[in-house]
Amino acid sequence: MSKKRVGILTSGGDCPGLNAILYAVLKYAGSLNWTVYGIANGTDGFIDVALGRIDPEDMRIDEHSFDIPGQKGMGVLLFLSGSVLGCRGKKQREPQEDELICQGYQKIQLDVLIAIGGDGSLEIISELAQKGNWNLVAIPKTIDNDVPGTERVVGFDTAVEVVSDALYNLTFTAASHDRIMLVQVMGRDAGHLALSAGIAGGADVILLPELVPVINERIVSETCLKIAHIRQHKRKFALIVVAEGVQGESQDEPSAEYLKRQLQQYSHLHNSTGATGFYGLGEKIEIRVTILGHLTRSNRPTASDRLLATAFGIKAIEVIAREKDNFQRMVILQEGQIRDRPLAEVMSELKAAKSHSACASPVDPDGFIVQVARALGIYLGN
Ligand code: F6P
Secondary structure: OOOOEEEEEEOOOOOOOHHHHHHHHHHHHHHOOOEEEEOOOOOHHHHHHHOOOOOHHHHEEOOOOOEOOOOOOOEOOOOOOOOOOOOOOOOOOOHHHHHHHHHHHHHHOOOEEEEEEOHHHHHHHHHHHHHHOOOEEEEEEOOOOOOOOOOOOEOHHHHHHHHHHHHHHHHHHHHHHOOEEEEEEOOOOOOHHHHHHHHHOOOOEEEOOOOOOEOOHHHHHHHHHHHHHHHHHOOOOEEEEEEOOOEOOOOOOOHHHHHHHHHHHHHHHHHHOOOOOOOOOOOOOOEEEEEOHHHHHOOOOOHHHHHHHHHHHHHHHHHHHHOOOOOEEEEEEEOOEEEEEEHHHHHHHHHHHHHHOOOOOOOOOOOHHHHHHHHOOOEOOO
16 A cells, blocks of 8 residues: 555534544554644645745654653543644635645645544535545534534534533532523534433423524423423422524524523513413522533543544545545444545535525434433423
8 A cells, every 4th residue: 555645634613532533543544654744723734834834844743743741652632622733724714725725735745634624614625625636534523513424523422421511510509599500502503412411411491493593482481381380390490401503682692691581581571460370480580591612612522532533533544545546535423333425425415404504414303312302391492
């Protein structure tokens, strides 16, 4: 097998497990005697090369490049969150930058690029690869789990763990104070994280953009009804999970804050008009908001994410070894197996999905996980 020059970059929002992919790629590529070039800060790294700001030879990395100094060859990549390569890179790229990116790729004389990204970055890199005629292997990652064509992506499992742990931790303080805890969860336009973590964390209400695009009066009154029911029949505290993609009144106010205001207004209204009891809250209840935000992105990757990340990394090298030339593939998880498929196929699914929804791979409203939530009596907004 010929010796390869492999570039690797991480692009878009970071998530746990990115370095674990790199760990596997460096180990396996090293064992084949291939050379790996770490492209810093997404495709911006190519621009730096094209403009002569960095010498390609300084970008060479191997499995010992990230050893802890003085720690006898102890590597950290498998366990370390974030990305040692950096994820920066512009969300909107200028047309003249494409040319520089392609020049950078050529200057390093890469045989292939491994691009680790979510739906947005993979779309951009896939276009660049076509333009520059690059060989490309894409590896899907994001805490949002919204990349089409794969059953799971790197980073999602850890994020579910973090959010469900947060819900568990909030339960005790909620119970001590008889409070409603309202927790806003990341996920951009997708509700996968809110749904999975909400179920695993014991939420009573989970609002997802796929089922509740906007918080309206019905949602508010039914949420109050659900809480009133819990307080009458079960316990005094409750946990509400709201995905950040659910819209409130304005973009400037987090949806959880908006929902809190609406719940307070609703219960106040129903108090003062006397129409309390089952339909209103009928009593003063304290609501506290927690916005988990970027805390969700930096935990140590779970074993399951480390396993997926390393399997995807090894598969990427296998694909490169197997393919001759002119290939653009994505590694995927399908029916429990690590496979690969043409990236163009995934991109056309992505474009088709995005033509009628903001999210490329939304929660299936009729899917089993939604059924699970319903069967548990969790209020989902319909
Ligand atoms: O796509 C991952 C994600 O964490 C989303 O869940 C979130 O909406 C977004 O990135 C946050 O982006 P930024 O890190 O640019 O604030």
